Amino acid sequence: MRSILVLALVLVALPAIATCGGGFDPVRYRNQAPVTIVNDRVHLATQPREIAFVKMSEYFDAFFYQRIVRFTQQRPSVRSANVNSMDEVPDSTWFRNRIGVREVSLDEMRDGAKAGANPMLHKPWKIKSTKVGGVSIGFIIEDATGAKYVLKFDQKGLPETETAADVIGARLFWACGYHTPDNQIVTFTRADLVIGKDAQVKPLFGAAYPLTEQILEDKLARVKVSKDGSIRGLASRFLIGKPLGPWPREGVRSDDPNDTVPHELRRDLRGAYAVFSWLDHVDMKADQTVDMFVEDAADPKVNYVMHYNVDFGKMFGVFAEAGNKIYVGHSHLIDPPHIFGSLLSLGLWRRPWEGRNNPRIPGVGIFESKGYDPGVWKPVTPSYTPLLFKDRFDAFWGAKILIRFTEPQIRAAVGEGQFSDRRAVDYLTKVLVERQRKTARYWFDRVNPLDAFEVKGEELCFEDLTVRYDLNRALVTYTASGFDFDGRPIGPLTVRPGDRGRHHVCLIGLKPSTSQDGYSIVRIEATRAGTSVPPVLVHLAKGQGEMLRIIGLPPVRTN
Numbered sequence: 091m092r093s094i095l096v097l098a099l100v101l102v103a104l105p106a107i108a109t110c111g112g113g114f115d116p117v118r119y120r121n122q123a124p125v126t127i128v129n130d131r132v133h134l135a136t137q138p139r140e141i142a143f144v145k146m147s148e149y150f151d152a153f154f155y156q157r158i159v160r161f162t163q164q165r166p167s168v169r170s171a172n173v174n175s176m177d178e179v180p181d182s183t184w185f186r187n188r189i190g191v192r193e194v195s196l197d198e199m200r201d202g203a204k205a206g207a208n209p210m211l212h213k214p215w216k217i218k219s220t221k222v223g224g225v226s227i228g229f230i231i232e233d234a235t236g237a238k239y240v241l242k243f244d245q246k247g248l249p250e251t252e253t254a255a256d257v258i259g260a261r262l263f264w265a266c267g268y269h270t271p272d273n274q275i276v277t278f279t280r281a282d283l284v285i286g287k288d289a290q291v292k293p294l295f296g297a298a299y300p301l302t303e304q305i306l307e308d309k310l311a312r313v314k315v316s317k318d319g320s321i322r323g324l325a326s327r328f329l330i331g332k333p334l335g336p337w338p339r340e341g342v343r344s345d346d347p348n349d350t351v352p353h354e355l356r357r358d359l360r361g362a363y364a365v366f367s368w369l370d371h372v373d374m375k376a377d378q379t380v381d382m383f384v385e386d387a388a389d390p391k392v393n394y395v396m397h398y399n400v401d402f403g404k405m406f407g408v409f410a411e412a413g414n415k416i417y418v419g420h421s422h423l424i425d426p427p428h429i430f431g432s433l434l435s436l437g438l439w440r441r442p443w444e445g446r447n448n449p450r451i452p453g454v455g456i457f458e459s460k461g462y463d464p465g466v467w468k469p470v471t472p473s474y475t476p477l478l479f480k481d482r483f484d485a486f487w488g489a490k491i492l493i494r495f496t497e498p499q500i501r502a503a504v505g506e507g508q509f510s511d512r513r514a515v516d517y518l519t520k521v522l523v524e525r526q527r528k529t530a531r532y533w534f535d536r537v538n539p540l541d542a543f544e545v546k547g548e549e550l551c552f553e554d555l556t557v558r559y560d561l562n563r564a565l566v567t568y569t570a571s572g573f574d575f576d577g578r579p580i581g582p583l584t585v586r587p588g589d590r591g592r593h594h595v596c597l598i599g600l601k602p603s604t605s606q607d608g609y610s611i612v613r614i615e616a617t618r619a620g621t622s623v624p625p626v627l628v629h630l631a632k633g634q635g636e637m638l639r640i641i642g643l644p645p646v647r648t649n
């Protein structure tokens with residue numbers, strides 16, 4: 091069964107390869123529309139097994155074993171495998187295109203993955219148990235409607251930080267296209283909590299035992315209680331379905347026939363590097379992901395696995411602030427180059443995180459743009475394998491998504507953090523916009539950032555993203571030539587300014603070749619500030635009405 095599904099995905103997702111003469115790029119595409127949705131919702135008769143997360147095992151594997159394996163194996167670079175003929179990621183149980191392909195309203199930015207009313211509207215809350223795992227206080231609660239939530243709190247002494255980060259991060263991740271839980275800021279009093287009949291304390295190690303009033307009081311004493319008796323928390327609504335634990339960092343779930351692309355080869359996971367670095371999502375490890383065995387919304391008899399990102403509370407410099415580790419984002423917890431750099435320089439080497447600014451605004455972590463380098467940003471551990479396999483085209487994909495956020499959209503998401511100090515919203519929005527632009531420029535500079543191709547009669551038009559977002563004002567010139575299926579020249583195209591502004595360019599003289607289906611290839615070359623950048627190849631063939639349509643963009647836009 092798995093081999094059949096793998097073959098099916100390869101046939102629809104990858105271009106046809108043909109050996110052609112003339113020394114021209116051999117990649118050719120089928121004359122068909124690009125795949126925009128992957129059918130990975132085929133019914134599973136048997137629920138896949140639950141995968142346990144063992145933190146120390148993951149740390150040992152990431153910091154020692156896998157480093158040795160990668161050093162000895164020297165695995166060659168392999169491009170992402172789950173892209174369509176346009177080098178984009180289709181919708182799936184992993185990812186759904188949102189802001190990358192459409193407008194996202196401010197209300198959507200505020201709501202994110204909203205799945206129901208805020209539990210503040212449905213009190214009292216019944217405590218079912220304490221939260222399992224992690225080092226912070228937390229409870230599993232049920233509101234008056236029966237909806238279940240994980241109730242989490244800020245670290246005492248750092249009010250509003252983790253709860254705000256979790257809410258903001260979930261909304262930005264959701265808008266990018268990832269599946270996330272419904273996270274809401276809540277306030278309540280002790281009187282709003284009722285201990286359930288069989289409520290238990292579930293320690294990380296050892297047997298569970300009954301939750302008593304005294305134990306509850308002791309736990310609440312470890313969180314901030316305002317003068318009016320109110321307590322701020324984060325309510326994360328239970329995801330629909332049965333949890334299966336984190337998804338494997340490499341390979342696939344062997345018991346899920348729908349999981350056909352090795353995770354280290356998924357662009358939606360590899361390309362997330364650009365998004366992670368933008369948001370400073372340093373605490374990325376296996377337990378920040380969860381697979382859910384769900385019933386299909388349209389047909390409850392169909393079951394499959396959905397893949398979620400969870401736990402965003404250490405974003406935006408909160409990890410550096412809460413853990414007093416200002417090096418995170420610049421260095422792993424164990425980072426040999428930095429360790430030996432300090433030793434060999436006898437401590438004289440100025441490390442990149444020294445002088446990092448703490449804004450000293452309530453609710454805001456050590457988060458800035460000045461010392462941020464999108465190309466060398468690092469999470470706390472190198473355990474999330476897809477990031478290690480990324481290439482510049484994966485990161486370009488992620489950068490194309492994040493640059494589409496407008497300042498009002500970012501501000502709308504940040505506002506859901508419900509900060510008591512208005513400066514927090516202004517500061518976080520400002521820094522996010524600055525980091526957004528730095529991230530996009532860095533990755534756009536490493537490819538030829540042409541996008542939004544479209545055919546208009548005998549013209550092929552496109553947008554230059556660097557120009558569109560005003561990331562570099564250097565002079566850009568373009569030249570274009572046409573070729574047939576076999577790579578034989580069919581003539582140059584004339585460049586003219588487009589109708590949408592300086593970033594919009596059209597090529598005049600687009601005509602079908604004499605090859606089958608009029609198969610044509612347009613090679614677009616650009617020079618920025620006098621420096622040539624790799625060309626982009628656009629593949630076209632006749633569609634309905636004998637008009638040319640775009641059928642593919644080579645997965646690696648280079649010579």
